[in-house]
Amino acid sequence: MPSKLRSTVIGVGSCLPERRVTNAELATMVDTTDEWIFQRTGIKARHIAAEGETTSMLATKAAERALVSAGCCPQDIDLIVLATSTPDLTFPATATQVQAALGIRQGVAFDLQAVCSGFVFAVATADKFLISGSHRRALVIGAETFSRILDWKDRTTCVLFGDGAGAIVLEARQGEGTIADRGVLATHLRSDGRHREKLYVDGGPSSTQTVGHLRMLGKDVFRHAVGMVTDVMTDSFKATGLGADDLDWFVPHQANERIIDASAEKLHISKEKIIKTVSQHGNTSAASIPLALAVACADGRIKPGHLVMIEAMGGGFTWGSAMIRW
C-alpha cells in the first residue's frame, strides 16, 4: 500500500459568547415555553453574541485556542477555511479578518458557505488542499452569529438557534494509506438547490440589498434531514469498509435532538457514542460540530486514534459527512 498524505487533527478550540439565554428567558420575549422547546428539539439554552461582538471575533478566539491546543503559532498556518452564513460584512471574507487578527501574513484565507453543513464542507475542502501537497497546515473554522439573522418575533425559528465558533487545526502528515492512519479518511458532500424555499434567508445584496431573516419550513426540513445525513454516512462506511460498530464517536450537527437520535438509530450507532451539545448551544449552524468536538476533546472523551464521524445537513439543501481518525 503506497504512503499517503493525511489531514490530521492536531488541535481544537472554541468560543461561546458570554451571554447565555435559557428557554425561560426566551419565553419572556415570545409566546413559547421551556416545555415546548425542549420536547421538540432538546434545546435548553443558547449563547447570544453581545452588541458589537462579530463572527470574526468569535472565530479568532476559537482559532487562537485551537492553535494553543495544537502547539502551533500563527506563522505555522498557510490555509484558513472559514464556514459561515453570517459574515461580518458582505465582503471581505471573514476568514481574511481572522487571518489579520491572528497576525498571519502568509498563505490564503477564504470563506465557504454551506449553511449548517459548512464545517463538513470546510473540512472536505481543506483536506483536498492538504493531501494535494499544496498547503501544510490549515485552520478550519465554523463561526456564526445567527442571532443577527433571526426574526425575533417568529417563535417557530428564533427559539432554535444560537451563536458561537469552533476551530480545528489540520496538518498534512504522511500516513500508510490504510484506514488505520490518523486523519481524514473519507468525505462525502451533496447538495440539491431545488429545496431553497424550505430553509433560506429572505434578503441579500443582489436581491433586496438587505441582510434579511431566516425562514424555515421546519416539518419539511425534518422530513428530509434523517434520510440525507444517513445516506452520506453510509457512503463513508462503504468507502472505508468501516461500520457503525467501528466508530468511537458520532458527532452530528446539533440542530435537533430528535434528528440526531433518529439518524443514529437508523444506522445502528449506539446511544453512548453520540456527542450532544444541542441542549446547551442550540443550533449554531456551521459552528455546531466544532463546538461539540471541542467539548468532547476537553472532557477526555475523544482521544487520538479514535474513529469519529461528523455529519450535517442545512440550507440549500446541502449535506455531508466526514470520517476522521483523531
Ligand code: ACO
Ligand atoms: N413555542 C410554542 N409553540 C410553538 C412554537 C414555539 N416556539 N413554535 C411553533 N409553535 C406552535 C405552532 O404554531 C403550532 O401550533 P398550531 O398547531 O396551533 O398551529 C404547533 O406549535 C406545532 O408546530 P409545528 O411546526 O407543527 O411543530 P413541530 O412539531 O413540527 O416542531 C420544529 C417544529 C421543532 C421546528 C420541527 O419541525 C423541527 O425540529 N424541524 C427541523 C428543523 C430544524 O432542526 N432546523 C434547523 C435548521 S436546519 C438544520 O440545521 C438541519
